[in-house]
Amino acid sequence: MRNILVTGAFGQLGTELIPALRKRYGGQRVVASGRHLPQLSPDQDGSGPVVSLDVTNSAAVLETVREYRVEVIYHLAAILSARGEASPEDTWRINVGGLRNVLEAARIAGCKVFWPSSIAVFGPDTPAERTPQDTLMRPTTMYGITKVTGELLADYYVSRFGVDVRGVRYPGVISSESLPGGGTTDYAVEMFYGALRSKQYSCFVRANTVLPMIYMPDCIRAAIEIMEADFSQLTHHNGFNVAAMSFSAGELAAEIEKHLPGFACEYEPDERQAIADSWPRSIDDQVAFDEWGWRAEYDLPKMTADMLKRLAHRLSTH
Numbered sequence: 462m463r464n465i466l467v468t469g470a471f472g473q474l475g476t477e478l479i480p481a482l483r484k485r486y487g488g489q490r491v492v493a494s495g496r497h498l499p500q501l502s503p504d505q506d507g508s509g510p511v512v513s514l515d516v517t518n519s520a521a522v523l524e525t526v527r528e529y530r531v532e533v534i535y536h537l538a539a540i541l542s543a544r545g546e547a548s549p550e551d552t553w554r555i556n557v558g559g560l561r562n563v564l565e566a567a568r569i570a571g572c573k574v575f576w577p578s579s580i581a582v583f584g585p586d587t588p589a590e591r592t593p594q595d596t597l598m599r600p601t602t603m604y605g606i607t608k609v610t611g612e613l614l615a616d617y618y619v620s621r622f623g624v625d626v627r628g629v630r631y632p633g634v635i636s637s638e639s640l641p642g643g644g645t646t647d648y649a650v651e652m653f654y655g656a657l658r659s660k661q662y663s664c665f666v667r668a669n670t671v672l673p674m675i676y677m678p679d680c681i682r683a684a685i686e687i688m689e690a691d692f693s694q695l696t697h698h699n700g701f702n703v704a705a706m707s708f709s710a711g712e713l714a715a716e717i718e719k720h721l722p723g724f725a726c727e728y729e730p731d732e733r734q735a736i737a738d739s740w741p742r743s744i745d746d747q748v749a750f751d752e753w754g755w756r757a758e759y760d761l762p763k764m765t766a767d768m769l770k771r772l773a774h775r776l777s778t779h
């Protein structure tokens with residue numbers, strides 16, 4: 462039996478995708494890889510293979526794919542939007558170079574690939590409300606530019622080489638098990654930590670900033686469902702819009718306060734405000750529903766209640 466390789470396995474998505482894949486397909490079949498290997502958490506420790514892999518090293522990517530007899534790659538390794546503005550060179554090298562190396566290895570070794578794009582492919586000229594699947598994509602961040610390039614490259618590998626590459630455009634991802642790093646939507650996760658730890662948070666975007674978000678269980682389900690969809694039913698392959706909820710930073714604070722009375726959120730916008738302002742406020746994901754049946758389960762109240770419960774438990778036990 463051939464195996465599944467996850468790159469960027471110790472980031473925000475990987476931390477929860479790895480256990481989900483191991484539960485579904487078997488622990489020993491799922492190879493978790495990262496440039497730097499962390500101290501293994503109890504649920505990762507011993508639950509499956511772990512390997513050090515720098516995705517910018519094309520030979521190492523192909524070697525790992527061959528050594529572990531990989532048939533599916535979930536390629537998550539990337540630099541996010543805010544960090545991308547601090548290091549545009551590295552962002553291009555890792556996001557575009559890394560993807561190209563993975564696609565080449567997939568072409569040579571006959572693998573199927575999942576690659577996440579982002580709402581960052583859109584820019585200030587894109588319709589901001591219920592942004593359609595196929596629309597203007599002129600992002601103003603390096604991260605967004607790498608994601609548009611990635612979507613085009615992934616589609617090229619589908620049409621030119623017949624490689625099975627699929628993916629979705631994630632909105633901001635909210636999760637209880639690990640913090641995101643270097644993104645613009647990070648405030649939506651940090652706010653929960655601030656609320657539980659000290660009943661206060663200083664938010665780096667304005668209260669009226671509205672962005673699309675998704676809760677991690679939906680995010681993981683989207684990755685698995687698109688990969689298990691019937692390829693012949695897909696017209697699009699990469700960059701499916703997936704929506705779950707849209708809310709302002711102030712609405713999130715108010716929802717948290719319902720559970721934690723006295724929670725106080727202040728707003729001190731920084732340079733990330735401009736990035737947030739260039740992205741859509743809500744997403745139309747009808748095409749994902751039509752082609753592979755996508756439907757989100759979590760809205761703002763349901764996500765907030767679950768997130769507070771899980772994070773409170775995690776913070777009290779770590």
Ligand code: AKB
Nearest residue numbers: 541542579644645646
């Ligand atoms: C970011 O904020 O950079 C990411 C994203 C929306 O892709 N969370």
